[in-house]
Amino acid sequence: AQTVTQSQPEMSVQEAETVTLSCTYDTSESDYYLFWYKQPPSRQMILVIRQEAYKQQNATENRFSVNFQKAAKSFSLKISDSQLGDAAMYFCAYRSAIGSEKLVFGKGTKLTVNP
Amino acid sequence: GAGVSQSPSNKVTEKGKDVELRCDPISGHTALYWYRQSLGQGLEFLIYFQGNSAPDKSGLPSDRFSAERTGGSVSTLTIQRTQQEDSAVYLCASSSGGTGWTDTQYFGPGTRLTVL
Numbered sequence: 001a002q003t004v005t006q007s008q009p010e011m012s013v014q015e016a017e018t019v020t021l022s023c024t025y026d027t028s029e030s031d032y033y034l035f036w037y038k039q040p041p042s043r044q045m046i047l048v049i050r051q052e053a054y055k056q057q058n059a060t061e062n063r064f065s066v067n068f069q070k071a072a073k074s075f076s077l078k079i080s081d082s083q084l085g086d087a088a089m090y091f092c093a094y095r096s097a098i099g100s101e102k103l104v105f106g107k108g109t110k111l112t113v114n115p
Numbered sequence: 116g117a118g119v120s121q122s123p124s125n126k127v128t129e130k131g132k133d134v135e136l137r138c139d140p141i142s143g144h145t146a147l148y149w150y151r152q153s154l155g156q157g158l159e160f161l162i163y164f165q166g167n168s169a170p171d172k173s174g175l176p177s178d179r180f181s182a183e184r185t186g187g188s189v190s191t192l193t194i195q196r197t198q199q200e201d202s203a204v205y206l207c208a209s210s211s212g213g214t215g216w217t218d219t220q221y222f223g224p225g226t227r228l229t230v231l
Contacts, residue, residue, distance in 0.1 A: 101171075103148075
């Protein structure tokens with residue numbers, strides 16, 4: 001079974017600075033999808049960014065980018081120019097490319113943005 | 116509405132009672148998922164519906180949990196004889212049911228269940 005590990009329960013960053021959230025995963029599959037979701041206090045999970053395993057190029061969405069290292073099974077999220085609205089829980093998630101459509105989540109990282 | 120909606124937003128019940136949680140997916144989405152978010156276990160998959168196919172129930176923790184999806188739209192998650200360990204936030208998500216990585220799961224705001 002696949003597992004996702006987020007080793008940083010909490011992180012903090014100063015407004016306008018850059019922060020990187022870590023995620024590692026374990027799988028025997030060669031093709032899969034990886035996601036970062038944001039969950040603000042409203043509880044609504046919002047997709048931040050996604051990456052397909054066979055794509056070498058790291059995904060970027062505005063101030064959010066990932067560092068995908070397939071051999072190391074690492075998928076970190078970099079938030080540039082942090083804003084107060086970025087404060088939330090961030091979850092890394094894995095989805096198999098074959099069969100089950102379910103998401104396997106890490107335990108999450110609580111990000112605090114200090115003004 | 117445009118997004119996934121869930122009701123009730125909060126539910127407090129007594130141990131041993133049955134509860135029903137409702138999910139309205141995004142219109143036209145054929146795939147629907149239930150997840151449970153608890154302090155001890157994080158986010159866990161419960162069940163997945165895709166069109167008219169048999170649901171994937173592999174994540175249901177016990178036979179006290181069941182779910183149905185009527186008419187390919189609204190879904191109800193039922194927990195019978197609730198226990199205190201059932202206290203959690205129950206999240207519903209839907210997706211277009213297509214293949215590939217662009218098939219994003221969109222989540223509702225969840226139902227917070229508290230079992231006294």
